[in-house]
Amino acid sequence: MSLSDVRRYIGRYELAERIGKGGMGQVWAARDPELGRHVAIKLIHPRDDATRTDTEARIARFRREAQVMARLAHPGVPQIYDIVRDPVRGEDLYIVMQRLYGSTLRDICAAFAPLPISWTACLGVHLCSVLTHTGSVPLVHRDLKPANIMVTDEGLAMVLDFGIAALLDGDQSTLTPAGSTPGTPKYMSPEQIQAGEVTPRSDLYALGCVLYELLVGEPPFNQDHAHAVQFHHVYEPPVPVQARRPEVGDELNLLIHDLLAKHPEDRPASAQEVLARLARFLPRGETAAAEGWPRGLRILLHPGPAWFTTPTTTNDAPTLHQDRLQQADTLFDGGEYARAYTLYQEHLTELADRGVGESKEVLRLRGQLAYCMTKLGEVTQALETYEHVLKAAEILPPDDPFLLATRRRHGLLLHSTGRLVEAFHVLVALHRDLLQHLGTESPETARVRDALNRLRRQLRSGRQQP
Known part of the structure; x- marks a missing residue:
């Protein structure tokens, strides 16, 4: 099924691309514009040959999944945000849940x-x-x-x-x-x-x-x-x-x-x-x-x-500060960079106090901090943080999405500060890797290609040679 086969919106949720498919339904990437966060939406359509009894049984099972997961307050189980039954096609049911990467x-x-x-x-x-x-x-x-x-x-x-x-x-x-x-x-x-x-x-x-x-x-x-x-x-x-x-x-x-x-x-x-x-x-x-x-x-x-620790009788479970981290991500997605910065920094400090080294989680937090610094005008500190992250990112595979996005942000920040030749070399190397890992039609590849074209024009007009 292509995106054109379903509505672009389900309720207030804006659908993007399909990210999964299984026996019980499909999973789509989506965005909740009201709360400013990315989510996943699991949806189910009845089979063409299904009887009404079959359809109701599948919907009952699907609804049960949402109810079960909503009861599980644990960082190892995706959070459920909403459950929606289609007002037009009553047999269609949607679960809105935490987006995982x-x-x-x-x-x-x-x-x-x-x-x-x-x-x-x-x-x-x-x-x-x-x-x-x-x-x-x-x-x-x-x-x-x-x-x-x-x-x-x-x-x-x-x-x-x-x-x-x-x-x-x-x-x-x-x-x-x-x-x-x-x-x-x-x-x-x-x-x-x-x-x-x-x-x-x-x-x-x-x-x-x-x-x-x-x-x-x-x-x-x-x-x-x-x-x-x-x-x-x-x-x-x-x-x-x-x-x-x-x-x-x-x-x-x-x-x-x-x-x-x-x-x-x-x-x-x-x-x-x-x-x-x-x-x-x-x-x-x-x-x-x-x-x-x-x-x-x-x-x-x-x-x-x-x-x-064994869960208490009230079903409390270790949260590993996930609530704070999710709040920070929500603020970040909504453009509230100062508040997001504070929460990311608190979480990073706690990880350091626990002796956590340069793990993927720590690198992601530093990358988010660097982007917040950029938006808050702390450009020099942001560049230093990006360079630290990229130096430590040897633990990541070269096609890691976080690593590729961080390289792009670093290159674009160099460009915006007038360090055109450095930006050019960073983005040329990134563009080559994006072509290899994501292909020429990827939106990420296109963004970097557009930035390189702008850079080339500036370098030519300024008579600088990369």
Whole structure:
């Protein structure tokens, strides 16, 4: 479906490009002009051959996803902002949610698996923090897999797609069509496959499958046919991780073995227990270089003490200052640069106090600060900050969107301050990389190309040679 097939606006939300598509619907980038922030909108259209009963069931499941996610106050679950039913086409439903930037774990596995043990442990702790919280709701995701996990630019692992999640305090059975088994075969627990009772320990089995894949490069059972995979989940033991990757060691091998136990009662009692067992494998440093992580592998936020805290009965959860950061981003998008600057600086100071080094999150904050400085007239300080960010950005892949945008802002600021030759060289190198990574038709490439054309005219008129 192209953008022309849908309205440009859904309510007050202005649609941009489609950024995802799955069994339950599509996800579009959008903007909320009233609040001045970028959002994602998940929408669902009924199938042409669907009966009214089918359509209502799909809408019920979609609405449940929004209600479930709205109950989850955790930084590892995307925030829900709004839910809208189309006033004209009543069968169309829209969920307005937090816009995420990053890579799915599926893409990371495809590029880097097998993953470093310390990175895998860090990712596992992020997921256990989410599962500790969802288990207190109580909630079972039922489809935890690499495609439903994103590592954001800020270094957080986010658990996506609660569309088939089962709330354990009510009517989950009504949302599953007769004869179907929700989940993905390669990551399903034996009790799911056998249509038994699902519990938080069912998600721990899926977590074991994910960690196994990160460490080995493929899930524990990877047969060609779904029925064969399901048979192995129920009846066959997996090859031990240590047998396929000896450096994993006895303790981590035992943890994966326990997570993949056929019977739920033989698995760890809770995600909190798994989190504690993973803790000894966490990276010692805050940067990829300290642990020898591959260049280009996304950096994960190093877990602090709050990650190890069990949620209270009021469903409070560690926020990692996400509310403040989201407020700063909203102010930034709305052009309130002085207020955004203050919040970004506070967050950066707290990260420094916690000993966080030049992580992706820190670099992004510095980049935002530099742009705020530019808008506030602190041009010299902004240039120094951009140069610091770009020097430290060796930890990022060359096609990282943040890195490319920062290079453009740096070049344009050099241009605006009259340092034309320096700006020309910066933007020429950037334009070459944009052509390689984004192509000639990309809006980002076009912006840099236009800036270069203006520079060339100025340089010619001023008789300066780059």
